[in-house]
Amino acid sequence: MDIFRPLLMGFTWFLMVLLSDGLALASSSSPMNSTENFASPEIVLAEELWHHEARSQNTSTRFSRNQTAQERAPIPESEQTEVVDVTPDPLEPVNRVFFYFNDKFYFWLLKPIATGYKAVVPEPLRINVRNFFSNLTTPIRAANCLFQGKLDAFGTELARFTVNTTIGLAGFMDIAREAVKLEEQDEDLGQTFGFYGIGNGLYINWPILGPSTVRDTIGSAGDFFLNPVNYLPDTLKRWAWIRGLDAVNKTSLTLGEYESLKRAALDPYVALRDAYLQFRRNQIKE
Amino acid sequence: MLLIGGFSIPSVAGEPTEQVKATTDRILAIVTDPALKSAEKVKERNNLIRQAVDERFDWEEMSRRTLATHWAQRTPEEKKEFIDLFGKLLERTYMERVGDYSGEKVLYAGERVEEEYAVVDVEILTKQGRSVSVSYRLKKEIDRWLVYDISIEGVSLVNNYRTQFNSILVRSSFKDLMTKLKAKVDEG
Numbered sequence: 474m475d476i477f478r479p480l481l482m483g484f485t486w487f488l489m490v491l492l493s494d495g496l497a498l499a500s501s502s503s504p505m506n507s508t509e510n511f512a513s514p515e516i517v518l519a520e521e522l523w524h525h526e527a528r529s530q531n532t533s534t535r536f537s538r539n540q541t542a543q544e545r546a547p548i549p550e551s552e553q554t555e556v557v558d559v560t561p562d563p564l565e566p567v568n569r570v571f572f573y574f575n576d577k578f579y580f581w582l583l584k585p586i587a588t589g590y591k592a593v594v595p596e597p598l599r600i601n602v603r604n605f606f607s608n609l610t611t612p613i614r615a616a617n618c619l620f621q622g623k624l625d626a627f628g629t630e631l632a633r634f635t636v637n638t639t640i641g642l643a644g645f646m647d648i649a650r651e652a653v654k655l656e657e658q659d660e661d662l663g664q665t666f667g668f669y670g671i672g673n674g675l676y677i678n679w680p681i682l683g684p685s686t687v688r689d690t691i692g693s694a695g696d697f698f699l700n701p702v703n704y705l706p707d708t709l710k711r712w713a714w715i716r717g718l719d720a721v722n723k724t725s726l727t728l729g730e731y732e733s734l735k736r737a738a739l740d741p742y743v744a745l746r747d748a749y750l751q752f753r754r755n756q757i758k759e
Numbered sequence: 760m761l762l763i764g765g766f767s768i769p770s771v772a773g774e775p776t777e778q779v780k781a782t783t784d785r786i787l788a789i790v791t792d793p794a795l796k797s798a799e800k801v802k803e804r805n806n807l808i809r810q811a812v813d814e815r816f817d818w819e820e821m822s823r824r825t826l827a828t829h830w831a832q833r834t835p836e837e838k839k840e841f842i843d844l845f846g847k848l849l850e851r852t853y854m855e856r857v858g859d860y861s862g863e864k865v866l867y868a869g870e871r872v873e874e875e876y877a878v879v880d881v882e883i884l885t886k887q888g889r890s891v892s893v894s895y896r897l898k899k900e901i902d903r904w905l906v907y908d909i910s911i912e913g914v915s916l917v918n919n920y921r922t923q924f925n926s927i928l929v930r931s932s933f934k935d936l937m938t939k940l941k942a943k944v945d946e947g
Contacts, residue, residue: 752912758913
């Protein structure tokens with residue numbers, strides 16, 4: 474599901490390039506309304522339907538006499554996936570406009586650039602570039618492992634950073650993974666909030682930035698300060714180019730994923746929203 | 760509770776894993792068969808994959824789960840038509856995914872069995888050095904384990920479609936859903 478990251482990165486980059494010449498950065502943390510009690514009628518309905526379904530399933534198993542033990546048994550894990558997501562989307566009309574915009578942004582700008590880049594730069598090198606940027610963002614992952622009290626994961630990130638920055642030539646090679654099977658620990662502030670029980674709030678589909686929620690937006694804003702790239706003692710423009718390279722590079726490695734999602738979906742907007750919310754829920758659970 | 764405790768037995772490779780693996784191996788053998796690579800063999804190749812997929816996937820169970828509450832309100836004819844169309848869409852999506860296969864490693868990471876339900880966890884190692892976790896959810900039908908949901912990195916296919924279908928159904932009608940589904944399948 475790396476699909477979100479390139480979109481996100483690409484969109485950020487585009488925004489930054491647009492704004493880079495002297496313009497003040499538009500802060501993404503615009504004031505939000507209270508996120509509670511914002512459930513749209515549709516979501517409430519979905520919830521009701523779901524409860525109704527759960528009830529009707531119970532009655533349907535009743536006729537089987539030898540099932541008393543199973544009736545009281547917890548729902549098998551396999552059945553527990555049947556959760557209707559309750560993250561409200563009252564901004565849907567606006568979100569859909571931005572979805573349309575982001576879709577065009579991908580097909581008209583990001584994809585052509587990434588396709589050209591892919592044709593010129595061989596895959597192993599693109600993987601090196603990805604590793605390099607990924608190594609740079611270690612502080613985000615390490616800090617959030619720590620925030621969640623995941624000390625083993627924190628140790629893994631630390632070890633990975635040490636090994637990859639030195640033997641892995643400034644992070645271009647992921648030696649830690651290849652040689653000692655130390656996997657990247659994908660943690661961020663949004664997940665940390667989720668870990669402590671903070672809900673999504675509302676779903677937001679940002680222009681350029683793509684799928685997010687109130688919680689994850691605030692999280693990304695916090696993580697921003699942990700990303701060394703953002704502390705480059707240089708012009709905004711150069712910084713934007715670096716972020717751009719990262720975005721284009723990542724996109725070049727995931728071309729076709731967004732297309733597959735769209736092709737399989739009856740309503741790509743809802744499909745992407747749901748995929749994002751499920752993906753995040755799973756990340757937090759882990 | 761004692762009874763229930765006995766149901767979830769973590770094992771490395773039980774029946775569900777074996778059956779998922781058998782189907783996966785069979786599909787990968789077709790996909791990588793050089794004799795089936797040529798343009799005029801495309802149809803034959805697709806038919807072989809389709810056959811293997813059909814034997815392992817329970818389209819009806821998937822349909823029932825994606826329509827959820829709306830399922831009970833449908834007539835048998837509507838159900839049949841829905842299963843047929845939705846099955847075609849899933850089949851196409853799945854076939855396009857495996858069609859992209861280029862030597863990724865498939866590791867069987869474990870399975871959990873609870874009565875007639877099972878989850879088989881798979882790690883796919885991409886050639887770009889990333890691993891993608893895939894979970895198959897299966898239900899036992901007599902002696903066969905049939906897939907009724909696939910999750911990729913925690914994103915369940917059934918949940919994703921259920922959300923989409925529900926969003927259409929609460930605003931519009933079953934007829935409209937079928938029209939949209941048909942249009943999607945007809946894209947070919």
